[in-house]
Amino acid sequence: MSISVIVLGDQESIVRQIEGYQGELIVTRVCSDIAEAIAACLTAIADVLLVADAEQVPPMEQIDELIGQGTAVVYMLDSYVDINPLPDVLQLPADITMSDLEQRITATVQSLKRPDSLPAKANHDLADPASRNQGKIVCFWSAPGSPGRSTIALNFAVEAAAAGQAVVLLDADTHAASISIQLGLMDESASVAQICRIVDSGSTDIGRLNAACSLVQVGDATIRVGTGIPRSSRWPEVRASALRRATTVFRNHYDLVVLDVAPHIAMDEQLSFDTQAPQRNAVTVEMLRCADEVFMVVKSDSIGIPRALRAIDELEESQVGLQPKIIFNRVSASSSGRTPKRRLIEAWDRFGPMHDVVGFMPNDSAVCSASVLAGSPLLEIAPKSSLRTEIRSLAGIKSTDLPKKRVSRRFSKSA
Template identity: 40%
Template sequence: MSRCSVVTMGRLGVDHIAAVEGLQGPVSIDRRCADLPELIAVCRAGRADAALIIGDTDQLTATVLHELQGEGRNVVVISHIAQERGRLQRLGVRSFPDEVSASDLALALRGVQAAEDADPGSAGPTPGHSNGFPYAAAQVHHRRELPSPEQPSPEQSSPAPFLPERPSPAARRDARAEGRNAAPAETATPAETPTSAGAAAATETAEAAETTQTRTAVGLGDLHDAASGSGSGSAGGITVVWGAPGSPGRSTVAVNLAAELALHGSSVLLLDADTVAASLVAQLGLMEETAGLARVCRAADLGRLDVAALHAATTVVQIGGVRLDLLSGLPRSQRWPELRERSLTAVLELVRVHYEHVIIDVAAPVEEDEELSFDTAAPQRNAATLACLRLAERLLVVGAADPVNFPRLVKAVEALDPSLGGVPGVQPEVVINKVRSEVIGRSPRDQISQTWLRIGPAAPIAAFLPWDPAGCDAALLTGQILAEAAPNSPLRRGIARLAGVDLPVRRRGLLRSGRR
């Protein structure tokens, strides 16, 4: 029987370390650490086969636990708080109450599943959700953000697992249809939850107290009818709008693509995962940034991500009588470490079940060179973009049509790692934006197509979007989408075709003027 070296920290009412040592078995407590940083340092050095954490669990997040579990290390936690044990079990960690026997604890440290080691006071992970978010929410009356609903009881809404198994497209369609047809969930008395320590708790409390944001109503009587033209719409799932460095128009394409899908009758979530320069809040005319994506990622990192947490962080935008949900981005780029890959992956796995379309705007950089600069595990600067690209079911690569941005687009597509192109079989769709003859010459589309066939990558050009400065300026001036500010814009029609929507052609009557 091989020896199991254990490193530990903390203490509660029972001296578990002495109890395990008293068994005189293969489990040996080799070191007691003073705090969590010392425990992490010992585990990084590879001097322990298991880690035992007793009592002090507030700082245990998914990122910390992932590092402690490196190299196949077993992590076991003892807590006298039932809700903390449930949270840690949802993060994939064996947790026990203070009354656990020494034999069961020794088996858990060796990675052996005991016959009766389940904690009846903690709720384990469940594969799904019972309520029909987002349509089980309260009715929206021309406002941007819904007030946070009361926390449902464990019997009514089970929390989502941190990294659920990825369902098939058919299963996701059935789950979304089931959620839309479900009755609204009843509101229960909020349950007590332990407060987290550090700056994360202070930030979460401040963001939860933010006021409702409003938006000036616009007269769009038949906007929804105008968007209900022919066309079956795109296949759904996660669509990532990526592109070359610079300003090729990624955000403009993303926000208007989401708006056209919403006007077409789909449930849509617009997600701003640009950690360099988030801009969707300004484009939609919001009054204040709330960092909604950071809130749900923090909830996922703490093992508290569920439908209620997602609903509380979501901003609702009213467009022509339909709703467009938004998870806003980071107000400052310095907050990029809050969007860790594991946390963002858990968020994307949750929202893909509850929305027909998830449109994500990401930053351009995709480099992974942190390990060349640090001797230890370092946070990835471009983790948000990489996580979204790996889960993409449709990838739109946007580039501008001019002598500066077009070569950038060619190099960006060539340098794109095939493993980042989303699920197997997903082909990047190249979108040439800002097409105009002023910088290309006569027949710009033909010239760009011929040049792409000659020097471009294997990915084909999927669409050409015209240069429309008047429509874009009008939308930015009023904080609206193109469907509101410039409904007959040629750029709007091009983006609607990307969404699978054919807008009806409307002819304006010619006005004749003359002197009396």
């Protein structure tokens, strides 16, 4: 079996070694540019992309695309600089013998061709087996229309942290990020964009990822917050592949990773391009895929429920197997009639899909407005509110503790 190899980097010695060995590896092209090498691989003329220059390492998004189509990616570098090992990329020393090189590459190519080694699935597990699945990824999603998704996601993370869990909150909304505003953070640097750049550089170092986030003190607890992009025009800086890898790394070091994502999941940007196009909604789709639990926030009125039903239909058509749990928000008699919970359940049982309803959040607009105005979560601004009680229940926390006294908070970049 011959294995075609594209070499990325001006390393004539490696090419000569492969050609002189006269084994199964065959060099079909040598590229000095990343774009040229990726384009050559996407035309399916190669089984392997061998990266021989540390300055020519492709972005993680392109690596995932190559692996997804069955092209093995191999790093064979003299110096790794800040490139940490990745489980789905074969990394070999530059002084490896040709027999070992051929054996390792052959095994990698064969593993990619087996149906049970789907790369997209492997990408979700980036740590050692001993540390996998240590934490949990929870994603908050909704239909368009501002149903209060970010408010619930933020306070869910805060309550989990107050209960003693190590929590990371990532604002992955590429359309209208708002977590930083709700916490009173004037952050123009966009932590999620920094996180993506770190992963795209080849690093999955938890120290660097932590440093990109803001450390926020809430009551007696602290949470790490990856703030979203301050302007929607900056959405290309948040790349789905890189953020998915970062989220998985966070899960392996924290008890809980909370994601706030945009409502849109349509992947139709590629219709306007002849080649692969950037996908603005790919972040939402990837975060939904990698989440261990998905909550869908539904505004409980005659507009919010039909929107939610259409969004779920769209989700089921494109993402088979996802089972979001339903949270009705802004529940009140004025929007749903008398006995609103019973009416919502009846309406959902009649028209809604077979998804569990796990929460009914009361319509407490005054408390929510005060929270945003103060830049503080409910734990600090309204510890006795019914909305906070319901969110605590959603997070699996008993509401028997006394409310904490409000304290001033300090925000800092983690070292």
